[in-house]
Amino acid sequence: MSRSVTAAAAAIAVVVLVTPFLSGTYYQQLLAQAFLYAIVAVSLDFVWGYAGVPDLGHALWFGIGALSVGHTTTVLSDVGLVTEVHGSAGRYLVGVVIGVVTATVLAAIVARLCLSSRRSNDFYIVVVTLALATAAVTVYDQTPGLGGGENGLFGFNLPGVSSLGWYYITAAMLAVTVAVALVVVRSDFGLLMRAVRDNAPRARYLGYNDVNVKIWVFTAGAAVTALAGAAFAMMTGVANDGQFSFTLATSMLVWVAVGGRATIVGPMIGAIVMSLAGAKLNEQFPAQWTIIEGALLIAVVVFIPGGLLGPLVRLAGRLLAHRHPPRGRVIAAAPAEPDRPAPDGPAPDADGGGPVIRIRDLVFGYGSLRVLDGVALDVVAGELLCVVGPNGAGKSTLTNVITDGRLRSRGTVEFLLPGRRLGDRPAPHEIARAGVGRKFQIPSVFASLTVAEALLLADRRGALPSPWRRSATVGVAPSVIDIVRIAGLAGRADTPSADLSHGLRQGLEVAMAVAARPRVIILDEPTAGLTAHERHDIGQVLEHLRDIGIAVVLIEHDLDFVIRVSDRVVVLHGGRVIEDGPPETVRGSDAVRSAYLGTAVR
């Protein structure tokens, strides 16, 4: 840790420790509440800011924690009035555990349902989370036996802890939460979270199970929030429907939005400031306060997307962290690893160029339309195969259907790759992990990740990154460095992908595909937007990849380029393979000429 970080942390610690002695019990309580809300804000920032899952009903988890403690420590009459309080330490502990476990399980179920659906998008998640929070309030109010109905539960605060005690407990909880959150978001796993938020499909085709990443983060956020809710209930001795309500959920959104999404510290400050201000105003002017919150939400979302505090927090973070070298700078100095480490099986060229993907009778279509109509094709290790064909021939669809086993309508796509056998219809991340890399036709990159960070993720090929370690260097194969150089990415290792031009993104995509150390690499128009010179260089890299035993599948439009580099050419037309052979044969083929130019009418 650099000296400035230590100094800043020490200064904050002193302020936090001294503050309660300068204020009365009332403010100690208020601050303790604010700290708990700050924990909630940090967890929501984790879920929404970093993993990109907008949880509009985040109060649900807070309420579950609070209700669980309230329910286990009180005895209710038939109509839901508190008749007795069981104040043994064991019961509080049970309450906390039940609350956290319930929230975790429920959140995992909700996340799986919301996120694994093919229909999943922000709209789906927002509506379902909002609906659940609303439903929770209704159920709470109409089930007095559970939590006292509309009256709620009260009087069960943890005995023997003063407000000063709570102040320090909550401050410690917050410090731990923030520290853990900061470590995680700065770790390699934090990279993956942002990658999944920015561009889930791309992460999928690099071998990462994006849905699981989001589910874990969502569930972790819910668990932390439930813990904060439980602490809140123990401290105040109150559990009621308000803790589930969308009013509280909206406040949480406002804290995060105002503090600045994806900064951790911003939402923390936002929560503390807003909840202190709100506590004073809310007593006298509840309606006005809600209007202020609503207006702030609109203003921040529409006019200041970075949040009010976001830019400041980012600036402070950069100043404090300026001694940490950013990731990457090191690409060119990467260790010269062998290109084909092949830890789990024989080198592919050892089996004498047998097929690594065997496609038979492949059909893909919807309705009466058949985009692929009985394609048969072998992809061979150590061969540069070009797939050509006129627009609409089904080339890109072929790529999609090979790399996502769930899409095809009929036929077989067999992966004869060493390592674990794939199922009949493997998901994209499984295929990617088995060693099939791809580059999209339209460059698809992670907007907020730098070139080096993107390559780091690609290099890991779906192996889960460490949630605390922050890799300082990115070791990639020499051929990746060649591509980086040819594509003009050298010296841009720290440039966010969003700032790259189209051509550079194109190069980054190819570099990412190669960095994953694939056995098969499918490149959809890697030379589009490149100059003749760059094309020539890319061609050399592709030939190199072929020479070290990778099966290279190239989807191309530029026939001259194809004939120069390829070993074998497959011509697709109308979803069928009309020609399959060496480039010279294909060039002279009548079928190919008529597919491209049409047949003369006599």
Added chain:
Amino acid sequence: MTVLISMINTSATTLLVLMGLAIVLGLMHIVNLAQTGFMAVGVYTGLEIGPRLGFWTGALIAAIVTGLLGAAAETLLLRRVRERMLETMLATWGLSLVLTQVIQLRYGPDSRVMATPLHGSFHLFGTTWQKYRVLLVVAAVLLIVAMWALTRFTRVGLRVRMCMADPDLAEDSGINTSLVRQTTFVLGCALAGFVGVLLGPISGISPNYAGNLLIPAFLAVMMSGRTLHGLVISGVVLSIVQVGFAYWSKPAYATVAVIAVAVVVLGVLPDGIDLRRFRRVHV
């Protein structure tokens, strides 16, 4: 029989609410979480105007007021976050809070009632039908038919469908998509205001008016596969589930059941309810 009538009535209510949502979502990709806020503004306008100038005048003026509010919101706010769904959701959600609380400041939190413009009931099929509720059912059906006819048979509908299918191409074909979008949003909001007044006589009116209708309506929109018949089917199905659960179980569980049904349906049919899918021959 009472359950059946209740199901029909709830279906009509849900359909009236969700049509405005669906227009705005389908064309502008805006999830208007302020829809019920606009309905609340409408119903309070109706409460102000109705007793003086009559119910229907009140409804019309309410539609104009909410339409103007919608135009302002579109111009000042939503245009800036165009095609960013999450941002529009949060902005409209904030707008909804503001509208609701402004009403609360002006009128207080107490519940109010609105006089029915159509009194009385009649007997048919051995049961009693309230005239006003039947009117609402007719209104819902008329609205759906009007929507269908508008999009199928008119030039305006054609333009709207062009904008839905491909905004860029529509723009290049000489359609002022910006105007079409604004008009659509204003229409959606005006419809919300009008429907707000229509539902006034059968609901308790408080600042948080129709808040409980928003979620089922959105779930229904989500379930529908972006088709008009899908919307109608989802609206009716969810209303039946809601009323059924409220009647045979507890009303509290009805809200949960509605969510569960929507999630399960979307799990089985990821593209939503779209009958055309079944007609297609699968290869």
